[in-house]
Amino acid sequence: MFRSRRAGLVRRLWRHRCAAPGPEDGPGALKPTAHALFRKLKDEELELLVQAVESRGAGQSGCVWVSRAELRGTKQALPPQVLLCRLFRWPDLRHPHELKRLSCCQGWGGWSEGAVLCCNPHHLSRLAMPETPPPPYSKLSPISCTWLEVSEPPNSSPPESGCSARGNWREPGLVRHAPRDSCWCKLAYWEHRTRVGHLYPVHEASVDIFCELPQGSGFSLGQLPAERRSTAVRRTRSKIGRGLLLSREREGVWAYNRSEHPIFVSSPTLGLPGVRGLPVRKVLPGYSLLAFDYERAGSLAGWRRPGDGPCDPNSIRISFAKGWGPCYSRPFITACPCWLEILLMPL
Known part of the structure; x- marks a missing residue:
């Protein structure tokens, strides 16, 4: 009975394998290695893996632990996390250094050490790399599409009464941060040039920002009311879905795209030294980017954009589904239907 139950779980896993094999995988090339790994998983780990794969990471799933000692005694060509990510998420994945562990994993922070390794493919993201060559939607040359200006400030109003932020606005769109408190950032949600709702303070190390999420908590954009919304805003909001995961880590702030559509990220620390203008980076679904x-x-203390006024060096801007800048029909982020401003507390 137990064998038939495990066999049923394995059959369910194979039904969710990526349709297209990787460039190095012939028909069934990974099957023997995968079955060898499945045999090493305990029953509860195998069930957790099935739940994660069938939900495609939509719900909260537990860690799928495999013993490092057992792995050392095998001739497995691929690390288990790479194997499962290639099977169920990215067929073209090659190396473990292309992956980043997410904060929802119990092994987050020190996962490379210890006796066990979590190989849940939905506890991992893929590192976003610069677009090379430029995307096919580009209408301009590669150079002009790399660094995008964000010089038009939104028409902002002071925070509403009851909001925890006590900052004031030096110039439209440039925030003077509140004194230090227990939160590490505050989130502002915008629709075109209008901010919707209150600032949302973040106290935990990570936060989900979403419109639709089966399980979990965080900043729910779907709950924010608005008097009227354009067709473009409603269409873009329908694409936010599971949104993104924002996490504060040792080296900075990471953004993980949980939705099924791209997000576009801009911050002062994404640019190259001596290059004019702020960059906008496209982050595909399932990918992570060190946003700050x-x-x-x-x-960047006292940093100014050449020919422009002051720019807040402690902020990140993220647009859902729609990019902006010279490569797009929207020159400024305020033309994007739905976007976030992440206001970081000074270090």
């Missing part, structure tokens, strides 16, 4: 680098931020 603490080490680089230390060198």
Whole structure:
């Protein structure tokens, strides 16, 4: 009975395998290695893996532990986390250094040490790399599409009464942060040039920002009311879905795209030294990006964009589904239907 139950779980896993094999995988090339790994998993781990794969990471799933000691005694060509990510998420994945562990994993922070390793593929994200060559939607040359200006400030109003932020606005769109408190950032949600709802203070190390999420908690954009919404805003909000995971880590702030559509990220620390303008990076579904680098931020004190006014060196801007800048029809982020402003507390 137990064998038939495990066999049923394995059959359910194979039904959810990525349709297209990787460039190095012939028909069934990974099957023997995968079955060898499945045999090493305890019954509860195998069930957790099935739940994670069938939900495609939509719900909260537990860690799938495999013993490092057992792995050392095998001739497994691929690390287990790479194997399962290639089977169920990214067929073209090659190396473990292309992956980043998410804060929902119990092994987050020190996962490379210890007697066991979590290989849940939905506890991992793929590192976002610069677009090379430029995307097919580009209408301009590669150089002009790399660094995008964000010079038009939104018409902002002071925080509403009852909001925890006590900052004031030096210039439209540029926030003077409140004194230090227990939160490490505050989230502002915008629709075009209008901020919707109150600032949302974040106290935990990570926060989910979403419209639809079967399980979990965080900043629910779906609950924010608005008097009227354009067709473009409603269409874009329908694409936010599971949204993104924002996490504060040792090296900086990471953004993980949980939705089924791209997000676009801009911050002062994403640019190259001496290059004019702020970059906008496209982050595909399932990918993570170091959106704000603490080490680089230390060198940006008093930083100004050439030919422009002051720019807040402690902020991140993220647009859902729609990009902005010279590569797009929207020159500024305020033309995007739905976007976030992440206001970081000074270090």
